[in-house]
Amino acid sequence: MEIHVDVAVIGAGHAGLNAVKEVRKITDRWVLINGGPLGTTCARIGCMPSKVAIHLAESYKARDRFSRYGVSGGEHLELDRAEAFEHVRDLRDTFVDLVLANTTDEMSEEQLIDGFAEFLSSGAVRVGERVVHAGAFIIATGARSVVPPVWKTAFGEGLLTVDTLFDQEALPESIAVIGLGPIGVEIGQALARLGIRVTGFDHGTRLARLTDPRVSEAAVDVIGREMPIHLGHEPRVEPVEGGFRVRAGAAEVQVEKLFLALGRQPNLSALKLERLGVALDERGIPIHDPHTLQLGQLPIYLAGDANGQIANLQRAAEQGRIAGYNATHRLPRRYRHKTPMSIIFSEPNIAFVGLRFAELDQSSTAVATQGFGPVGRALIMGQNRGLLRVYAAHQDGRLLGAEMVGPRCEHIAHLMAWAVETKMTVNQALEMPFYHPVIEEALQDALLELRDQIGPLHNG
Known part of the structure; x- marks a missing residue:
């Protein structure tokens, strides 16, 4: 089946959905191609469900201060973790539904194509049995959690990431957080406050990407009061009965599960960009104009988390709008990088x-x-x-x-x-x-x- 449109947007996250909004102002000849579940990264697995879990954990942790205010009995309050995470999932589903209700739910079957795209040329992609020809393409395929292949093979279901954590109906009694960047610190502290025995590991010497040594030292002091933190040594993991043994330097701990927070990697491999002769940087990201978002002289634009920068909803949405505009206009708009x-x-x-x-x-x-x-x-x-x-x-x-x-x-x-x-x-x-x-x-x-x-x- 052959489909001919002016613009094809690949990926229905915040960047892709905002690109579609911009494209629709100019033409009704467009399609949105999406492989995998609908609903943005932010709503499904990212900032929204994680902040629900963080708020829930913070509310439960507040009982520790009750005695200071003359309130007794706080230490006897009990938490049903399964029920708490059901609340997280309920709100997550609400966030996803809100996104879908105003975007993809309103699209026809001809406009929203389910499947993973791969480039045949700079003007065509294959999606299953269909070939989509377009005057311009916008790549907004997002990113996923980094999981070393050898770990995935060896440790299987013992590994958790933000992509899988919120679907867990039963949480472990103990967990090792590998990687103490923003995600590792947020989720690690939240799980610790929910009564799980959490131990954090990172091969770096700073916490949460901080570069100021005094601020990092203060952060380790504060966060470390709730969960042990081990920095500066590469963690070594081996499976044992009932879970895993993790060693780093002189530290050793046995846990039921591992939570990996090793960063995010763009979802680009399925696109087969190598067929277009696109130049890649050392991380495998297509080299593109950081302001127009265009890949060389090709009618292809790269927006959102797919370009390998630090994930940020506001940035992804703005880049989606820029890409959508540039895909439908001769004179391009330029994306201005704001203060980090x-x-x-x-x-x-x-x-x-x-x-x-x-x-x-x-x-x-x-x-x-x-x-x-x-x-x-x-x-x-x-x-x-x-x-x-x-x-x-x-x-x-x-x-x-x-x-x-x-x-x-x-x-x-x-x-x-x-x-x-x-x-x-x-x-x-x-x-x-x-x-x-x-x-x-x-x-x-x-x-x-x-x-x-x-x-x-x-x-x-």
Whole structure:
């Protein structure tokens, strides 16, 4: 069966769905091709179900503070983990249904093609028994959890990832988290708070992709109070009766299951891009214009998690819109890379914005350090552990970035991202209003320290 359209979008995640919205403004000759389950990564396995689990675990963990407030009996509250995860799945399904209701549910069988596409040429793909010819293609196939093939073969159902965790009806009593990036830290802490014995391992020496050693040390101290953390050694795993033995350096633990958080890899292999002679980078990602998202001179665009960058829903949606526009217009729009920002929704939050500590020229950078211990709002909440480090240029006082671990730092991260994006100076930031008592007062104190460091040239 031959199908001829103006644009074919491959992948029904946030990037693909936003690309379709843009394409539909220009033409009704389009198709959306999707292999596997519908519903975006965010709704099915990513940010939404994980945040439900995190919120649930945080709510249960709050019982530990009851005695401080004169409330007795909190230690006797019991949790039914199976029922708790059923709640996670129920909300996950709601999120998925909401996505589908406004997108693919409204598409006809001719518009939504079920199956995995492979390129026959730069103008055609095969999907099962059908061949789709298009004037332009948008690749928005997303990414999946990295699982070493040898581990998958040797350990089988003993391995869990975010792709499979939320479908588990019974959770283990013990688990080793391999990889302590954002996903490993978030899920590891949540599972620990649900009463599972969790041990975290990472071959790196920093937690959650932090590069500032002092912030990483503070994060290990806080998160490590809830689960043992072992950094700096490659974990070695062997199956034993009832589960696995994990060794790293001098550490050794026996657990029922492994949770792998080794990163995400783009879903590109099934596309057979090698048939097009597309140049690939060292990670196997097609080389493309980072602004127009086009692969060389081919009428093919790469958007969202498929391009191998750090997963971010807002970025994926914007790239989908850019790709959709460029696939239907002669004069391209350009994707502008905004100030980097990453937020890990552990408690306390971990975040980094703008230039990282490892990227700074230390000789020309002022660094302010502010703990959350004396911050009034943090004391009220009983969550006053953590550290904020803010970076500014000595030459002109411009804010460069920050790394932090602390209560509700998601808000400080946003303020810092806006400040860096607008090239705000320390003095300009201090001219902004601050309230009391709020967590943002930690940022105000850090800015005051930066002003003192930078000197009178920038104090006027």
